[in-house]
Amino acid sequence: VYPNDASSAQDLLSAADRTMYHAKNNGRNKVAFCSDSAHLKALGREQLLLKTRLSGAIQDNGLQVFFQPIVDGGSGAVLALEALARWPDGNGGWVSPDIFIPLAEKTGQIQELSSCIIGQGLTQLAQWRAEGLQQPLMVNISRSQLFAPNFVTMLVEQLRRCELHPQDLVLEITESVALTDYARQLRHLRQLVATGFRIAIDDFGTGYSSLSQLHEIPAQLLKIDASFSRRLNTEEGRSVMQAIVQLGHLLKLDIVAEGVESEEIARHLQQLGVRRMQGFYFSEAVPANAAGLMLRLGVTRQLNPP
Ligand code: C2E
Ligand code: MG
Ligand code: MG
Numbered sequence: 001v002y003p004n005d006a007s008s009a010q011d012l013l014s015a016a017d018r019t020m021y022h023a024k025n026n027g028r029n030k031v032a033f034c035s036d037s038a039h040l041k042a043l044g045r046e047q048l049l050l051k052t053r054l055s056g057a058i059q060d061n062g063l064q065v066f067f068q069p070i071v072d073g074g075s076g077a078v079l080a081l082e083a084l085a086r087w088p089d090g091n092g093g094w095v096s097p098d099i100f101i102p103l104a105e106k107t108g109q110i111q112e113l114s115s116c117i118i119g120q121g122l123t124q125l126a127q128w129r130a131e132g133l134q135q136p137l138m139v140n141i142s143r144s145q146l147f148a149p150n151f152v153t154m155l156v157e158q159l160r161r162c163e164l165h166p167q168d169l170v171l172e173i174t175e176s177v178a179l180t181d182y183a184r185q186l187r188h189l190r191q192l193v194a195t196g197f198r199i200a201i202d203d204f205g206t207g208y209s210s211l212s213q214l215h216e217i218p219a220q221l222l223k224i225d226a227s228f229s230r231r232l233n234t235e236e237g238r239s240v241m242q243a244i245v246q247l248g249h250l251l252k253l254d255i256v257a258e259g260v261e262s263e264e265i266a267r268h269l270q271q272l273g274v275r276r277m278q279g280f281y282f283s284e285a286v287p288a289n290a291a292g293l294m295l296r297l298g299v300t301r302q303l304n305p306p
Pocket of ligand 1: 068096141259284
């Protein structure tokens with residue numbers, strides 16, 4: 001990709017060539033990005049060790065899914081749950097997803113990891129459906145998965161196994177993903193929408209946002225990045241949030257604000273007309289039994305009418 005990977009046509013071609021060899025060495029018939037192969041070479045010993053442990057965890061069902069509610073800030077009702085991968089570190093703590101998800105993306109383990117997380121999430125969702133709970137599950141999808149030829153098949157098979165439907169899932173695609181390699185991306189996203197899945201743009205405002213393309217992305221939901229919620233205590237911060245919210249509404253997108261950590265933030269959002277909120281103020285990601293209770297009863301925190 002110019003100009004990230006090289007500054008001249010010649011350098012760009014030679015980078016593409018190196019990346020092609022990298023893809024061939026890794027089993028052929030796959031998409032590889034130059035930046036990924038550079039990262040892979042730079043993998044230190046520590047990461048290699050972590051990579052081996054991650055393979056073990058994926059195989060031995062050592063990864064778990066936790067669920068974080070997306071709530072109606074006014075009533076505390078839970079509108080959806082986001083499935084988030086959790087990996088116990090063996091010493092009573094957790095390895096952060098910010099470490100192992102990018103690692104899995106770099107090393108090609110993300111497909112397996114994701115199918116394990118989605119599998120667990122859907123099994124749980126089927127149980128909630130059997131109890132009469134109707135909220136959708138939101139799952140995070142990485143760029144390499146979106147491009148993988150068997151990705152949609154994997155999703156559809158997992159759904160069939162659980163007697164669920166594409167409408168039960170919302171696929172969260174990060175904005176940087178959603179807007180790069182645009183034409184191919186659009187084809188894949190349209191295919192997913194045609195199959196019945198709903199698409200959410202995750203971490204909106206942090207990626208290479210191209211506003212001229214946003215309206216073409218077949219998304220139903222915009223998740224505004226936590227960094228914008230954190231700035232709501234300033235007037236400039238509120239103006240920026242207001243502009244994003246208006247843009248989203250004009251494009252007929254539902255809006256979720258991420259990173260709602262306090263009542264103050266939630267109130268600002270409510271004043272700006274944002275109803276759907278996600279963040280530690282309402283609940284962090286929790287195991288399935290706790291999430292089930294929230295689906296039924298809502299969260300305890302809710303805002304009074306403004
Ligand atoms: P994300 O999809 O944007 O998920 C939201 C992240 O923000 C989660 O971090 C969540 O715990 C955290 N969060 C929620 N509310 C608050 C808040 O009020 N304050 C703060 N400071 N943080 C909050 P987590 O679980 O560490 O996940 C990090 C990222 O890793 C996720 O960001 C997502 O991009 C990725 N990820 C997690 N699980 C999966 C997965 O199964 N597959 C893929 N492809 N990516 C995943
Ligand atoms: Mg997400
Ligand atoms: Mg997010």
